[in-house]
Amino acid sequence: MDGTECELKYEAMLERYPDTEIIFGSGAAEQFGELLNAEKASSVLVFTGSSRGAAAKAMPELQDTMSYMNLDFRFSMGIPAEPAVADVRGMVKILEEEKPQFVAALGGGSVMDAAKAAFLSWQSGLDVTELFGVNQAALKCPGKTFRRVICLPTTAGTGSEATPYANIVDPEANVKKLIMEEQIIPSHAFVDPEYTVSMPKHLTLVTALDAMVHSVESMLNRNAPAAHPDSLEWGKEAIRLIVRALPVVLKSPGNIVARGCVSAAATLGGMCIRNRPTSLPHLCSFSLYGKIPHGLAVAALLIPFWRYYLGDKAVRESTMEMAGLFSRTMEKTPEEIVDSCAKFLVACGGPGKLSDVEGLDRSVIAKIAADAVLNPMKLQSCPRPMTPDRAEALITGILEKAW
Numbered sequence: 001m002d003g004t005e006c007e008l009k010y011e012a013m014l015e016r017y018p019d020t021e022i023i024f025g026s027g028a029a030e031q032f033g034e035l036l037n038a039e040k041a042s043s044v045l046v047f048t049g050s051s052r053g054a055a056a057k058a059m060p061e062l063q064d065t066m067s068y069m070n071l072d073f074r075f076s077m078g079i080p081a082e083p084a085v086a087d088v089r090g091m092v093k094i095l096e097e098e099k100p101q102f103v104a105a106l107g108g109g110s111v112m113d114a115a116k117a118a119f120l121s122w123q124s125g126l127d128v129t130e131l132f133g134v135n136q137a138a139l140k141c142p143g144k145t146f147r148r149v150i151c152l153p154t155t156a157g158t159g160s161e162a163t164p165y166a167n168i169v170d171p172e173a174n175v176k177k178l179i180m181e182e183q184i185i186p187s188h189a190f191v192d193p194e195y196t197v198s199m200p201k202h203l204t205l206v207t208a209l210d211a212m213v214h215s216v217e218s219m220l221n222r223n224a225p226a227a228h229p230d231s232l233e234w235g236k237e238a239i240r241l242i243v244r245a246l247p248v249v250l251k252s253p254g255n256i257v258a259r260g261c262v263s264a265a266a267t268l269g270g271m272c273i274r275n276r277p278t279s280l281p282h283l284c285s286f287s288l289y290g291k292i293p294h295g296l297a298v299a300a301l302l303i304p305f306w307r308y309y310l311g312d313k314a315v316r317e318s319t320m321e322m323a324g325l326f327s328r329t330m331e332k333t334p335e336e337i338v339d340s341c342a343k344f345l346v347a348c349g350g351p352g353k354l355s356d357v358e359g360l361d362r363s364v365i366a367k368i369a370a371d372a373v374l375n376p377m378k379l380q381s382c383p384r385p386m387t388p389d390r391a392e393a394l395i396t397g398i399l400e401k402a403w
């Protein structure tokens with residue numbers, strides 16, 4: 001796979017994203033240093049997970065770059081996967097001790113989400129639980145503006161580097177909850193595909209599936225009047241890139257051109273859902289945290305809900321815009337397009353149906369359906385209208401049929 005195959009159309013899309021300055025390509029550490037220099041930064045705290053994997057490459061690079069600058073530069077490690085309320089509170093404590101001028105997140109979606117939530121919680125003085133919902137900090141601290149996190153993603157899937165979302169586990173409700181706040185959209189994202197090369201095959205797959213589902217769900221959501229006019233094109237490009245490049249990186253993990261395509265698709269997917277949010281597949285995945293990887297959950301949930309959505313005329317039209325993206329043939333009906341997507345997911349090693357996913361048993365359906373009302377904004381973005389009072393019964397029926 002060479003660069004011309006990807007057509008490099010995505011570069012212009014990433015460059016023009018208005019909400020986050022996206023710096024795409026190799027040399028992220030150096031460019032991050034240049035930004036801090038230009039901003040005359042005095043102190044930076046970088047949250048990260050472990051020193052293994054991509055961080056093993058990125059951390060020394062960042063340390064080297066920063067060592068030439070007169071800067072208080074620190075790593076705070078140990079941010080876990082699927083961060084919970086207590087983890088974010090711990091990060092707020094560190095922020096209170098360190099009082100950094102800039103905060104960065106080096107890692108996958110968990111690290112980026114936790115850093116976004118913690119930085120906002122610290123600046124607003126609000127507990128993370130008070131931030132669940134839509135623009136709660138803006139409502140509770142009127143007129144206050146908040147500094148934003150700088151992201152250096154090390155996986156290619158979440159798109160968190162371009163979104164106003166942070167998913168945090170609420171152990172009391174035993175479900176992930178969503179913070180949606182305009183002011184946590186990262187200011188800058190240094191997207192370096194080199195950081196994703198060391199990802200193991202399974203992580204490469206599940207994170208890319210997440211990006212694929214973001215793009216599809218976003219394209220199906222036409223209930224977003226303020227969406228960026230290019231957001232549908234971003235979705236199409238993201239799907240096109242994943243369909244072409246994901247099979248390549250699964251076979252040849254070191255193919256940097258293909259890695260670049262998947263990284264670009266992931267950020268495009270984030271740009272998509274910032275504008276046209278996800279709905280039922282993502283909503284229902286929140287109940288499966290800790291049981292199976294997020295990307296597998298949303299991939300297994302996409303097809304049943306998409307088939308349900310097809311009962312709506314507008315969804316059928318939105319689906320037809322994806323004709324020819326998942327296979328070489330130009331499908332003639334929305335049902336054929338959903339089938340092509342399902343085939344692609346399975347061909348890559350993704351799940352065919354929920355019961356294929358190891359670690360799930362049928363009892364999860366009742367929990368998923370009962371939890372659905374805990375994140376009402378995702379019900380509101382459902383392309384085929386679903387009111388909270390009917391959600392539990394409808395979701396149960398859809399998932400029982402697809403089991």
Ligand SMILES: [Fe+2]
Nearest residue numbers: 158210282298
């Ligand atoms: Fe996702």
